[in-house]
Amino acid sequence: MMTGNSQEKGSTKTTYHIVVLGAEGVGKTALVVRYLTRRFLSEYASTEESTYNRTVNVDDKNVQIKITDVIGKSVKQPSYVRSKIQKIDGIVVVYSVTDRRSYEAALNLLDLIRLHARPGTSTPTILVGNKVDLEHIREVDADDAEKDASEYPDCFPMESSAATLPDEAAVIFESLLKKLINKRDSLKVPRRKVSVVLQGSPKLIRTHIKRRLSMFNKSRNGTL
Numbered sequence: 001m002m003t004g005n006s007q008e009k010g011s012t013k014t015t016y017h018i019v020v021l022g023a024e025g026v027g028k029t030a031l032v033v034r035y036l037t038r039r040f041l042s043e044y045a046s047t048e049e050s051t052y053n054r055t056v057n058v059d060d061k062n063v064q065i066k067i068t069d070v071i072g073k074s075v076k077q078p079s080y081v082r083s084k085i086q087k088i089d090g091i092v093v094v095y096s097v098t099d100r101r102s103y104e105a106a107l108n109l110l111d112l113i114r115l116h117a118r119p120g121t122s123t124p125t126i127l128v129g130n131k132v133d134l135e136h137i138r139e140v141d142a143d144d145a146e147k148d149a150s151e152y153p154d155c156f157p158m159e160s161s162a163a164t165l166p167d168e169a170a171v172i173f174e175s176l177l178k179k180l181i182n183k184r185d186s187l188k189v190p191r192r193k194v195s196v197v198l199q200g201s202p203k204l205i206r207t208h209i210k211r212r213l214s215m216f217n218k219s220r221n222g223t224l
C-alpha cells in the first residue's frame with residue numbers, strides 16, 4: 001500500500017500524495033481549503049471528490065503535494081476506501097468531536113487501512129478530531145482518541161477547528177508531510193563508495209596510459 005513516494009509523470013520532483021477520509025459533514029473539505037487558502041467558507045460543495053496539486057513549503061523546502069478530498073458518502077463502501085488508500089503516501093482521517101458516530105466511522109477506516117497494509121509496512125496517518133469550537137456539544141474525548149490512535153501503526157491524534165483555529169489545518173498537514181519526508185529520506189539507498197583507483201585520479205590515469213603506450217610501441221617495434 002505504501003509507495004514511499006510517487007513521481008509525477010514528466011517531472012523529476014517527488015510528489016507526496018495524501019488522501020483525506022472521514023464521514024459526511026465532519027469538515028474534510030473545510031480543513032483542506034483552510035490549509036491551501038487559509039480561508040473558511042461556511043458551505044462546501046460535496047458532490048464529488050476533489051484533487052489539489054500544489055507546491056508547498058515545509059522546513060524551508062518546496063515540496064509537491066497532491067491532496068485527494070474524498071466525499072463522506074463514499075467511505076461507507078470498503079472497496080472504494082481500499083482503492084483510495086492504495087499508492088498513497090499519507091492519510092488524514094477526520095471525525096467531528098461533536099459526533100460519536102463519525103468517530104466510530106473513523107475507527108472503522110483505521111481498521112481498513114491497517115487491514116490492507118502490506119505486511120511490514122504502514123502509511124503515516126493523522127486522526128483528526130475537528131470542530132473543537134463546538135466544545136459545549138462535544139461527544140468524543142481527546143484522551144479516548146489518543147488511546148485509540150495508539151492501537152494503530154504510524155497513527156497520531158490531533159484536534160482542530162477549521163472554523164476558528166486558522167493555523168491548525170497547516171499544523172496537521174505539515175506534521176504529516178514532515179513524517180513523509182523523513183520516511184522517504186530514511187528509505188534512500190546510500191550511494192556506493194567508488195574506489196579511488198576506479199574513479200582514476202589524473203596522475204593514475206596518466207601512468208596507466210604511459211604504460212599502455214610503451215607496451216604498444218614495444219610490440220610494434222618487435223622489442224617485446
Ligand SMILES: Nc1nc2c(ncn2[C@@H]2O[C@H](COP(=O)(O)OP(=O)(O)OP(=O)(O)O)[C@@H](O)[C@H]2O)c(=O)[nH]1
Binds near residue numbers: 024047130
Ligand atoms: N463549527 C464548525 N463547523 C465546521 C468546521 N469545519 C467544517 N464545519 C462545517 O461543517 C459542514 C461540513 O463541512 P465540509 O467541509 O463540507 O465537510 P466534509 O467532511 O467535506 O463533508 P462531505 O463532503 O459531505 O464528506 C459545513 O457547514 C462547514 O461549514 C469546524 O471546525 N467548526
